[in-house]
Amino acid sequence: MADAVFSTLVEAPAPKSNMGEPVPRYDARAKVTGSALYASDVALPDVAYAFLVTSAIAKGRVRSFDLREARALPGVLDILTHGNIGDAIRPVKFFTEGGPASNSVLPLGSPEIAYGGQTIAVVLANSYEVARDAAHRVLVDYEIDRPSATFASPGAVDQELATQNKKHDDPKVGDFAGAYASSPVTVDVSYSTPAQHHNPIELFATQCSWTGAQLTVHEPSQNVYGIKNGLAAQLGIEPSQIRVVSPYVGGAFGSKGGLTQRTALVAVAARKLGRPVKLVPTREQGFTVATYRSETKHRVRLGASRDGRLQALSHDGFEVTSRPDPYAVAGTDASTRMYACPNIASSVTIVRADRSTPGFMRAPAETPYFFALESAMDELAVALAMDPVELRRVNDTMKDPIKGLPYTSRALIPCFDRAAEAFGWAKRDARPGSMRDADWLVGWGCATSAYPTQMAAASARVSLFPDGTARVETAGHEIGNGLYTVAAQVAAERLGLPVGRVTVLLGDTDLPPAPVAGGSISTASVCSVIAQACDAIRARLSDGTTPTGDLVAALKERGMGSVQEYAEWVPHGAPKGAMGMLYRGAAQPTGGAKLQDRIQFAFGAQFVEVRVHARTREIRVPRIVGAFASGRIMNTRTAHSQYMGGMIWGIGSALHEETEIDANAARYVNTNLADYLVPVNADVVDVEVIMVPEEDSQVNPLGIKGIGEIGIVGTSAAVANAVYHATGQRLRDLPLRIDTLVTGA
Amino acid sequence: MTNHSDDERPASVSRRRFLGATASTAAFPLVGVAAAGQAAAQTMPPPDPQAPVDVKLSINGEMYRVGLDVRTTLLDALRDHIGLTGSKKGCDHGQCGACTVLVDGRRTLACLTLAVAAQGREVTTVEGLARADGPLHPMQQAFVDHDAFQCGYCTPGQIMSAIGCVKEGHAGNDDAIREYMSGNLCRCAAYPNIVAAVRQAKLQMEG
Ligand code: FES
Ligand code: FES
Numbered sequence A: 001m002a003d004a005v006f007s008t009l010v011e012a013p014a015p016k017s018n019m020g021e022p023v024p025r026y027d028a029r030a031k032v033t034g035s036a037l038y039a040s041d042v043a044l045p046d047v048a049y050a051f052l053v054t055s056a057i058a059k060g061r062v063r064s065f066d067l068r069e070a071r072a073l074p075g076v077l078d079i080l081t082h083g084n085i086g087d088a089i090r091p092v093k094f095f096t097e098g099g100p101a102s103n104s105v106l107p108l109g110s111p112e113i114a115y116g117g118q119t120i121a122v123v124l125a126n127s128y129e130v131a132r133d134a135a136h137r138v139l140v141d142y143e144i145d146r147p148s149a150t151f152a153s154p155g156a157v158d159q160e161l162a163t164q165n166k167k168h169d170d171p172k173v174g175d176f177a178g179a180y181a182s183s184p185v186t187v188d189v190s191y192s193t194p195a196q197h198h199n200p201i202e203l204f205a206t207q208c209s210w211t212g213a214q215l216t217v218h219e220p221s222q223n224v225y226g227i228k229n230g231l232a233a234q235l236g237i238e239p240s241q242i243r244v245v246s247p248y249v250g251g252a253f254g255s256k257g258g259l260t261q262r263t264a265l266v267a268v269a270a271r272k273l274g275r276p277v278k279l280v281p282t283r284e285q286g287f288t289v290a291t292y293r294s295e296t297k298h299r300v301r302l303g304a305s306r307d308g309r310l311q312a313l314s315h316d317g318f319e320v321t322s323r324p325d326p327y328a329v330a331g332t333d334a335s336t337r338m339y340a341c342p343n344i345a346s347s348v349t350i351v352r353a354d355r356s357t358p359g360f361m362r363a364p365a366e367t368p369y370f371f372a373l374e375s376a377m378d379e380l381a382v383a384l385a386m387d388p389v390e391l392r393r394v395n396d397t398m399k400d401p402i403k404g405l406p407y408t409s410r411a412l413i414p415c416f417d418r419a420a421e422a423f424g425w426a427k428r429d430a431r432p433g434s435m436r437d438a439d440w441l442v443g444w445g446c447a448t449s450a451y452p453t454q455m456a457a458a459s460a461r462v463s464l465f466p467d468g469t470a471r472v473e474t475a476g477h478e479i480g481n482g483l484y485t486v487a488a489q490v491a492a493e494r495l496g497l498p499v500g501r502v503t504v505l506l507g508d509t510d511l512p513p514a515p516v517a518g519g520s521i522s523t524a525s526v527c528s529v530i531a532q533a534c535d536a537i538r539a540r541l542s543d544g545t546t547p548t549g550d551l552v553a554a555l556k557e558r559g560m561g562s563v564q565e566y567a568e569w570v571p572h573g574a575p576k577g578a579m580g581m582l583y584r585g586a587a588q589p590t591g592g593a594k595l596q597d598r599i600q601f602a603f604g605a606q607f608v609e610v611r612v613h614a615r616t617r618e619i620r621v622p623r624i625v626g627a628f629a630s631g632r633i634m635n636t637r638t639a640h641s642q643y644m645g646g647m648i649w650g651i652g653s654a655l656h657e658e659t660e661i662d663a664n665a666a667r668y669v670n671t672n673l674a675d676y677l678v679p680v681n682a683d684v685v686d687v688e689v690i691m692v693p694e695e696d697s698q699v700n701p702l703g704i705k706g707i708g709e710i711g712i713v714g715t716s717a718a719v720a721n722a723v724y725h726a727t728g729q730r731l732r733d734l735p736l737r738i739d740t741l742v743t744g745a
Numbered sequence B: 001m002t003n004h005s006d007d008e009r010p011a012s013v014s015r016r017r018f019l020g021a022t023a024s025t026a027a028f029p030l031v032g033v034a035a036a037g038q039a040a041a042q043t044m045p046p047p048d049p050q051a052p053v054d055v056k057l058s059i060n061g062e063m064y065r066v067g068l069d070v071r072t073t074l075l076d077a078l079r080d081h082i083g084l085t086g087s088k089k090g091c092d093h094g095q096c097g098a099c100t101v102l103v104d105g106r107r108t109l110a111c112l113t114l115a116v117a118a119q120g121r122e123v124t125t126v127e128g129l130a131r132a133d134g135p136l137h138p139m140q141q142a143f144v145d146h147d148a149f150q151c152g153y154c155t156p157g158q159i160m161s162a163i164g165c166v167k168e169g170h171a172g173n174d175d176a177i178r179e180y181m182s183g184n185l186c187r188c189a190a191y192p193n194i195v196a197a198v199r200q201a202k203l204q205m206e207g
Helices: A027-031 A069-070 A128-135 A175-180 A224-235 A261-273 A283-289 A366-384 A388-394 A412-423 A483-495 A524-540 A551-557 A577-585 A638-657 A715-729 A740-744 B016-027 B036-041 B075-083 B138-143 B157-166 B175-181 B193-207
Strands: A048-054 A058-066 A076-081 A119-125 A139-144 A155-162 A185-193 A206-211 A215-219 A243-244 A277-279 A295-305 A310-324 A344-353 A440-452 A458-464 A472-475 A501-507 A563-569 A603-611 A618-631 A686-691 B055-057 B062-068 B099-101 B106-109 B122-124
Touching: A027 B138, A027 B157, A048 A128, A048 A261, A048 A283, A048 B062, A058 A458, A069 A076, A069 A128, A076 A128, A076 A261, A119 A206, A119 A261, A128 B075, A175 A295, A175 A344, A185 A366, A185 A638, A206 A261, A215 A224, A215 A261, A224 A243, A224 A261, A295 A366, A295 A551, A295 B175, A310 A366, A366 A388, A366 A440, A366 A638, A366 A715, A388 A412, A388 A440, A412 A440, A412 A618, A412 A686, A440 A618, A440 A715, A458 A483, A458 A551, A458 A577, A472 A483, A472 B062, A483 A501, A483 A524, A524 A740, A563 B099, A603 A715, A618 A715, A638 A715, A638 B193, B055 B075, B062 B075, B075 B099, B106 B157, B138 B157, B138 B193, B157 B175, B157 B193, B175 B193
Parallel strands: A048 A277, A215 A243, A310 A344, A472 A501, A618 A686, B055 B122
Antiparallel strands: A048 A119, A058 A139, A076 A119, A155 A344, A185 A295, A206 A215, A206 A277, A295 A310, A440 A603, A458 A472, A458 A563, A603 A618, B055 B062, B099 B106, B099 B122
16 A cells, blocks of 8 residues: 655645645655556456457447457467357446446347447457457458437437436526517527547556455446446346455546446456456547547527626537437536526437447536536627626526525635636736737636535544554545545544554445545545544543543553444435445435535636637647635645646647547547547646635535536636637637637638 | 657767666666677577567666567566556557656657567666665656646656656756657646656756
8 A cells, every 4th residue: 555755845735724734645655656556557366368359330230250260369268259158247227227337238248239349259368469469350240230420410319308317307497588588688609519538548457356256356446336236236246245446546537437348248257267357458449448428519598688697598408328328417407507597498408329328527517518608608798798707796696596595605706806816817808809919819718617516425444553543444536536645634633643644545345335436526525434433533532522632642541452433424415325325336426406405516717818829720728727616625735736637627628629420430530549639748838726715514514525527617618718809709619629710610 | 749759869868877867866776787688689589479589678777587479568568577567558559658668768658669679778667766665766756746646647657758858858948848748648637747846856866
């Protein structure tokens, strides 16, 4: 496990009120020395290698395989196909139906092809080189049907989300149509966002090894208990027979949250061979082994009085999903609740195509829906000849406009004010194209960021020892979020120990369960339960009601070898049976706009400068300022990195990222890191993160809101709004590219 | 996107200069490696694709002898055959930089280098920068100080690349660092912190 490094602090943001110390990451030394073991780093004795064969077509069926040449290669051990795997893998349900699967197509379940890149065979060999070679010698005879690729493709089927997912309700209030018709100033605009893939730098590896009837799985995961329980159901064994180990995750962003097809296949292969099996899918295969953010379309209509107050707001979203699974992000839940407005309507339509099932990707709902909402707000500001910051100010609200419930806290306007000041917004000349600097057209834009404050049930065990050390055990997930660090900090604080005396164990189903690392819930959920366990230790070492000062002294006084407490924590609004669901790997995040008595969000504001070259139309982002208020900040160093990473993701979302889809073949085209553009170092210059102090005692006892996702929300709109300011051209389709600026399309 | 180009390394940055600087700061094991490696490279028979090739690699100052499929990359040799898993696989195509190691002091993508081709050269991986409980290399320490990573998966490659970048003389200012570190993707997007770390470490490595 990681050694803690506590060196001189350099350039970490100084904590302000309600913020924790910027201690360096607990796992820093392990990560800079290469000793942190990620899933594919674990050496298993006598391991065999798996290589996937994936479908070259998006719809149809495998008529036959010719495996002779592949099998003839020395070193090939076996080739799994639908024809020989039998009933080794049982079907499990898609997660919106209450199951664990991120894609309900049964692995090697039939010759039918549901999407391009579907796994159709698994080659097993003594070496990686032979497995790869053999996989390329597998000959497949397909019967090809014409696939539907995306929106408006022949055969794609539109459905209202509410008819497909019983939990979805389109937010609406008042009389939108009437109010819109009578509004003196209106905008009616449409936007689109592309498919995007998470592309964490770590590949989607899985290693499985059996010892008798016990299975150990090494897989980078945001939900180890989800894998454990889901895989048990697939294999028809008890969850207690499976251990999932994932102490470090090399980036996830949502892509490692669900149970994908690969895990069961590797487990079955290892059982069949009687030896451990290692699978490291290629980068290209990762585009369909895991999930992605699907493309969306939006129509936003805003009606306002001349003073800028919203009278009518409507947001219609359209999202592509797969044939079998009704995945949708339904960002109208948030986009209809940002501003005071008496008349609101919304709808979400899903469009079924022959595609892999999409899934959660950093701020899944808010990223596309806030691009639309916050671009439209900017268009409204232009129509009103009003400053866009002032437009947000006059429409600020302390209650949910849909249900009238109070926000637990909401610092949107303080965030705008702090960021505007740091950015120098007061010097902005509002006229498009007015701020030219030699060959560069300079534009400034801004947008609102917001993310629902959610939590889920969590459990943890904390031990205190007479030598003044403590150990925290919980199956939370270190995905770069700094969970080791903040877990050590909260335990140190509650037990009165130096942070360097606390050991933290995470990411292992031998530990008490913690919820999925998604929805920005980890820090709030896991720190809450750790604090509770620490407080139980304090209570045990206290006589009656007096809290003991020095717990280690009290422990020694009693001659105890150690004291250990296990705690379970359930957030406000969690359903009955939340702890049971946690143990089954199915704890659902609650909060945001889903509570009966209140609404809870984190807020922020982002300001972007773009420079568009007057002749080439190259777009650069020399600086970006974001101010965020997210309740208690546990560690300003790791929080700064989280916010900054999110903002840079926002720049990527605005300017770079797009998974291109072949309209005829319904396959992804740019499935590698040279063609799927993500921001590189040279794309990022000045990123300023401002943490606005905020206290919110309602969301949870520690007052923590999540910070992992809010940084990306609204950023792409701020960039597009700045491009409009620079050029006078309003781009409504992401990513913003030179070609659209040149052609004006 | 730009990948860093080994060709742009100025001739003035010699391997000796690199090793000298590194050894003084990070207890670098350097015992008699080059001669043995070169001999192995010159006497090798043409490989039979079916038979394992006897490969001798000098890594972090230690000699390793492994039987490999001739198609094995340096990256897979390090990770799967030698047990040095600090170097990471992010693409296997020379597109991400996670596998960056130093070969004779030059930053090199281990996924695009066949293991057999690394014989007779000195390979330095992230494991070669600091002893288990010893002080960190200035670049490693700078990454810690500036929180120049989140998930840590790109980090070994970033650190090796950053050491190469400084040694090449491409860390003279922030713009140069940004440009010459752009072959190393960080999906967590720690870029500004990476630039700050390289800036700090450069002063220490050269001071
Ligand atoms: S693994 Fe070598 S460059 Fe990506
Ligand atoms: S730290 Fe996660 S990819 Fe760089």
